[in-house]
Amino acid sequence: MMKMLAISGSLRAASNNTMLLRAMMRLAPAGMQIELYGDLGNLPLFNPDKESIDPPYVAAFREQLTAADAVLIASSEYAHGVTGVMKNALDWMVGCEAFVNKPVALLNVSPRAVHAQASLKEIMSVMSARIVEEASIIVPIIGANLDEAAIAAHPHLANALRTALQALQIATERSAWKM
Numbered sequence: 001m002m003k004m005l006a007i008s009g010s011l012r013a014a015s016n017n018t019m020l021l022r023a024m025m026r027l028a029p030a031g032m033q034i035e036l037y038g039d040l041g042n043l044p045l046f047n048p049d050k051e052s053i054d055p056p057y058v059a060a061f062r063e064q065l066t067a068a069d070a071v072l073i074a075s076s077e078y079a080h081g082v083t084g085v086m087k088n089a090l091d092w093m094v095g096c097e098a099f100v101n102k103p104v105a106l107l108n109v110s111p112r113a114v115h116a117q118a119s120l121k122e123i124m125s126v127m128s129a130r131i132v133e134e135a136s137i138i139v140p141i142i143g144a145n146l147d148e149a150a151i152a153a154h155p156h157l158a159n160a161l162r163t164a165l166q167a168l169q170i171a172t173e174r175s176a177w178k179m
Helices: 016-027 056-067 084-093 114-126 148-153 155-178
Strands: 002-008 032-036 070-074 103-107
Touching (some): 016 032, 103 155
Parallel strands (some): 002 070
């Protein structure tokens, strides 16, 4: 079973990013399990002086990342950047190797959110993640008022999401084969 960890960069209950990831969970092919990370808002603010203490939520996040075969990230853009909670989570992971050579798909729900996407790409590159371009897609659902079920049922959107998952699955299998 291929394990994927999905991370939404939004804490909003009705987040389009979270709905997108949940729709992908519904569309996951046989042999792929997608788990939605739910403790982003519980991570303490990053402080290098506390890295050696290894706060419990940070340790659990690192364990989930390490156990995952690949990662899906969908994050909003605020003030031309990555959300604070997303950046905070990633900052906690800089000092470890949880993302090293890990296949990552960067998803975007708004064609206008180019700055956050570029920033995420740069952060992931610095952390030595392997960005899977074929799986990193824009899914324009802002303003469409679609919930996760409607996203998963929409023929065009569902096809794009299945194709992205397939690309991530292939890249992950190739990574495992090289090791």
